[in-house]
Amino acid sequence: MxxxxxxxxxxxxxxxxxxxxxxxxxxxxxxxxxxxxxxxxxxxxxxxxxFYNKDLLEAFFNTLIIAATSTIISTIIGTLSAVGLNKYNFFGKSLILKLIYIPIVIPEIVLGISLLSIYTLTKLELGMFTLILSHIAFSIPFVIVSVRTTISKELNSIEEAAKDLGASPLKTFMLITLPIIKPGVVSGATLALTLSLDDVVISYFTAGPGSNTLPLKIYSMIKTGITPDVNALSTLLLLATIIILTVSTITQSRKVVTK
Amino acid sequence: MKKVIMFIIVLFIVTGCENKSENTLNVLNWSSYIPDEVITSFEKEYNIKVNYGTYSSNEELLAKISSSKEGTYDVIFPSDYMVELMREKGLIEKLDTTKITNLNHLNPLFLGQEYDPNNLYSIPFLSTIVVIAVNRENITDEITSYNDLLNDKYKNNIVFLDDQRIVIGMALLATNHDMNDTSIEALNDAKEWLLKMKKNIKAYDSDSPKTFLITKETDIGVMWNAEAEIAREENENIEIIYPREGHAISIDNYCIASSAKNVENAYLFIDYLMRYESAFDIVAEYPYISPLRIEQKSEVFPGDIFKNGYYVKNIGSRMKDYDKLWADIK
Amino acid sequence: MKKNNLFKAISIIPVIIYSITLILLPLLYIFFLSFQKNDSYGGIIYELTLTNYFTIIDLTYLKVFLKSALIGIITTVLCILISYPFALILKNKSSKVQNLCTKLVMVPFLTNSLIRTYGWIVLLRKNGVINATLQALHITNAPLNLMYNNIGIIIGMTYTLLPFMILPLCSAVFKIDKSLIEAAKDLGASRMQIFKNIIVPESISGVFNGSLMVFIPAIGYFFIADILGGGKEMIIGNLIKNQFLTARNWPLGSAISIFLILITFILVKIYQKLGGKMDDLGGM
Incomplete structure (x- = not known):
């Protein structure tokens, strides 16, 4: 007791x-x-x-735009890549398979400064575009890894069967592969979204004028003096997170019940 | 789900187009320097969107300007020595003073300084000096000199500016050297002094050292005059001390970055900030010393900043030694 | 046949382009930069040199490396010490409770990490909530120095990185077959023996996974050191950031980064030698 x-x-x-x-x-x-x-x-x-703090709201919307865009793009590329890397052999595949783990394991700051260096070298102007590109860069590997966990030997044999029955690869992908790997795609996308919404380090190096994100804005506010409206925004965001989580938990448990 | 994605894509396209609007101005300024309201009213009056970024030291500004693509920023606010350095490096453009109608608002005292004798590249925006702020509730000792801060009693009780030239300059003054000395002996003395000081330093902060005094995190701070004066507004027990060895002067200037894309807007912005009303709104919130002929909010009289004051000077490639020293003492 | 090639192309070409332009080339470029000279204004002089690598074995920088490693190790150990009992206690609860608790671990993690770090300022500072409470309860007389030093950094790091340890450890511990433990108990094994001989071997992969995901960010998260260390306590992350964003010495910053990559690769190799799978690192 x-x-x-x-x-x-x-x-x-x-x-x-x-x-x-x-x-x-x-x-x-x-x-x-x-x-x-x-x-x-x-x-x-x-x-x-x-609601009158223009800078804070602008940073918040920038964050949403960057997160939405980078999540959509990295989920599409990541899902296709996971399937493609599983299905096909090509020259240099083993190198690619090693490269995609790099963003997962190396410290974010190294990825941040190396992206900054390459943007400077190629004279890309820092701003929303470079931010989105950088967020895609660190999200794709997480999507690939997460989709790969749902690719099994059974899936491969079903795909084989579909191919033998004359289905085109695209059709096989849309009708057979995608529904099976869906949980991996969803969790990969969720991960990409969370990583993007909260990213400080990589954004710190790749943001430019007019592309402040919420984490960067809060970082500079912590240094110059935070006003409680930031607390208010965080409280609202926290509330939103809890609601989304609760709803998803309830709908999930309902699905289990109806099954 | 599809609808949500479509909505997000549409939203992105709409906002993406909005961002492309030509009427913008990219400003990079010191943190805690211009109140938001002043920027907002400028935006309203001219219908120009200001992208406002901040930095905490001249070195950070230099790094940002030299690493980003030319034309990324329009208006920047380097201090004296940085104006000279940026001019040498071709990072700022010659100003067309005919476009600044409020030029006559300037107090001539601030013009023609050594770093830009004919004000071809820079026009003073605000100036400040380094002072010592002491919370007299807890500290009763007499403090007149930087060396008084070495006292063992102040362990973990001082906040310093996070600015290598200012802090090293201060150590040089405290050890009887010129504030811009680059000789090995002088730098060694400064290093020794700062290492002795280390135990007393709680934090280095340039963005808002006043917060440390206001929240009573530390009782002593070495900071810009306006930061100290704001702290005193919050707590009347704070005393401002002008150190015996002299103080560092800093004049921050309007400059236009080379290849700036929104030059016309830049001039409008500078001219707007040089209106008496704008300048007054700025010093009302941040009591720095305005080079305009307005009623000052700071207790420091504009003419006094040069008395017993020293400029940080451009030391060219010797900056490397300062960088190294700064890494050593932190 | 043609269609087949088309799908192959759209599923393979993007990842090839991506991994070459956004991973390989940037890293090769900083590798190249690390062997160049700098001109002290931020310019790069294209001249091969080893200076940067000699510079980083200077005492000034070595001290920072050692301190970062120490902070990283302490953070990792603290995370293990919190996560193990947490996972073991939850193991005996129903799966409903387990699910709820792991979700509850995730929630703070889904809110902005900077704002949570700011929350720690409010808690840890001299007149903060913790010191005020301790003094009100007469536990301490004078305020404790909980931030603007290494203690603050370690608290902040442990807090921010804890989920990376709790989650893999929980999933490893929850998977251990309960009947195995029951059988050991029936045979008279002590709690210590059960922990040493069953639980640790069965969950060690989770510990390795978590340690890697805690240690590596802990030496690079400059913003935590910046906010809770008061600008005077540096970790490797701050060192790199300063070289790039204030000291304008990109070659030196690159050399430190290459050094950091090297450490990472060694740790990953050890992880793989110990039987860790790469795919486990990316999943949450």
Missing amino acids: KKSFFKNIFIALVFTFLYLPIIILVIYSFNASKMNVLFTTFTFSWYKTL
Whole structure:
């Protein structure tokens, strides 16, 4: 009895550690004082000022655009590549297979500075385009890896059978392969989206004028003094995350039930 | 799901087109320097979208300008010595002063400085000096000199600017050298001094050293005058001290980056900031010393910044030694 | 036949172009840069030299390398110490609780990491929530120095990287066959023996996986060192960032990066030798 009590305390402590900074931010988003030091009076006003903070909103929209675009593109390329790399042999395949792991394992900062160097070398202007390109660069490998986990020997034999029955590769891909690897594609896309939304390091090196992202904006605000409207925005985003997660959990469990 | 994706694609195309609008201006300025409202009212008046980026030291500005494609930025705000260096390196353009109608608002005191004797490349925007801010609630000792900060009592209690030229310059002044000395002996003295100081330094911060004093994270700070004055507005126990050895002067200037794409807008922006009202709004929020003939908000009298003040100077390739020293003491 | 080639082309050509232009060429370019000279204004002088590699074995930089390694190791160990008991306790719970708990670990991870780091400033600073609470409860008399030093950096790193350890470790521990543990218990094995002989061997792959995913970012996340270290505590990430964005010495920054890549490759090789699979690193 006592043992399980201590065990539960440990789990609770871990969650306290994980949630403490977030709870603090949520609390301070209702604090009238601007300095985030003492809690003075309760207010909703930061949620209102948030909608007048042009820079913060612009950074937020930039982040959404970059995340959406890079996720779509990297999911498409990543999925096709995972299937293609599984199906075909070609000259240099083993090199490509090694290269795609590099963005996963090397420190992000190395990828960031090497992309910056190549953009400078090729005189690409830093901005939204380079940001999207860089986000695609670090997302594709995660999509490939995640799709590969759903490619099995059975899939290969089904594809073989479809081919023998005269289906074109594209048709096979759309009608047979894609439905089977769908869970991998979805989790790969989710991963790409989360990585892109939260990326600091690579964006730090590849952003240009007028392409501030939310993490970069918050980074500079932490340095110059954060206003509680950032707390308000984070609280709203947290709420959105929790809602999406809850809904997806409920629909998933429903699917299990109906099955 | 398809609808969502279509929506996102449409959204992207729409915003993508919007971003292409020609009427933009790319500004790169020091952090905490121009209030957002001033930028917003400029945008409204001229219907120009300002892409505003910030940096925390001249070295960071130089790195950004020299590594990005020419024409990425339009208006930049280098300090004195950086103006000279950027001019030598061809990173800034000659100004067409006929396009700046408010030129006559300038106090002649700030013109014709050594770094750009005829103001062909730069026009002063704001100036500042380095001061020591002390929270008298906890520190009662007499402090008049940089050397007083070496006191063992101040362990982990000082915030310094995160600016290599200013901090090394300060160490040189404290050890009886010229602020721009590049000799090995002088730099060794400075290094020794800074290593002795290390235990007292809690943090290096150029973006908002005032926060350290306001939140009482530290009781002492070496910072720009305006930062210290803002801290004093929040806490009246903060005293501002002008160190005996002298102070570093910094005059930040409007410059137009070479191959800037929005030159006309750049002049409009500079001219707008040189209006008396804009300048006043700026110093009301950040009490730096304006080179315009306006009512100053800072307690530092414009003429006084040059008394006992020293410029950081362009030291050319010896910058390497400063870079190395800076890495050593951090 | 033609159609077949078309699909082959659209599934292979993008990944070839991608991996060559966005991975191989950038890395080859910084490898090349690391052997060039710089002109102290940020320009690169195209002249072969080994100077940069001699510079990084200078004491100034070696100290930073050692400190980064130490911070990385401490962070990794802390993550293991938190994650192991966490996974083991959850193992005895229903799968519903397990699912909920792993989801709850993910939630903070899905919010902006900088804003969470900022949350730590509010908690750790001199007059922050933790110090205020400790003093109010008379546990401490004077405020503790919890940030603007290495302690702050380690707290921040452990916090940010913990999910990378908890998740692989949980999935490894949850997979261990319960009947195996039951059988060992019936045969009179002590808890320690069970842990040493069953749990560790069965879950070690998760530990290796997690350690790699914690250690490598921990030596590169300059923003955490920057925010919680007060600009005076540098890790390798800050060193590289400074060479590129303030000291304007790209060749030296490249040389440090190459050194970092080398460390990464050695760690990955060790990971593979120990039986780790590359695909496990990318999955969450």
